[in-house]
Amino acid sequence: MNIKKGDTVVILSGKDKDKKGKVSKVFPERGKLIVEGLNVAKRHQKPTQKFPGGIIDKSMPLTASKVMLVCSRCSKPTRIGTKEVGDRRVRVCKKCNEIVDKV
Template sequence: MASAKIKKGDSVVVLSGKDKGKSGTVAKVMPKEGKVVVEGVNIAARHRKPTQQNPQGGIDRFEAPMSISKVAVADPKDGKPTRVRFEEKDGKKVRVAVKSGETIDG
């Protein structure tokens, strides 16, 4: 399996959809489904009926998964979206931002 270009903890920028231009940190990656969960982005709401566990009921807001193709890693230099490539440095495979050439921590 190829190495993932987006990993948990990465700073990403949303490229399309209702949250276009927003940025956040990746909370969860689901490679088999091709989805990511980004903190503070793609907030969904579920209206819950009162139950014995939750007698108040109400509206639950949560971060819904979004397609991994809708996000790009933020460049460490300026925070703008960039592609990622892999390079060999000191015998280790590291992720590098294509725009600036900076190494992406992670």
């Protein structure tokens, strides 16, 4: 799982194909993630004290293999490599070879 919360990704398949969004949550043990405002499903919500109930838009988890990281350096969708910097392992863009993580 090379994608982290806060990354910008592009969706590779499905109804939101080619759309970009920000990762708001990752589930590493399930290999899934949630992209803010994308892969939205209508959900019926029961009324609660805070919410009157009705239909809400909810972003559903996507399989990590269905998204690709958008490099923060070259702004292109890219595969991710890793390299060691000191005692850390950082993610590297395969397109521009720049380090994607903030070091």
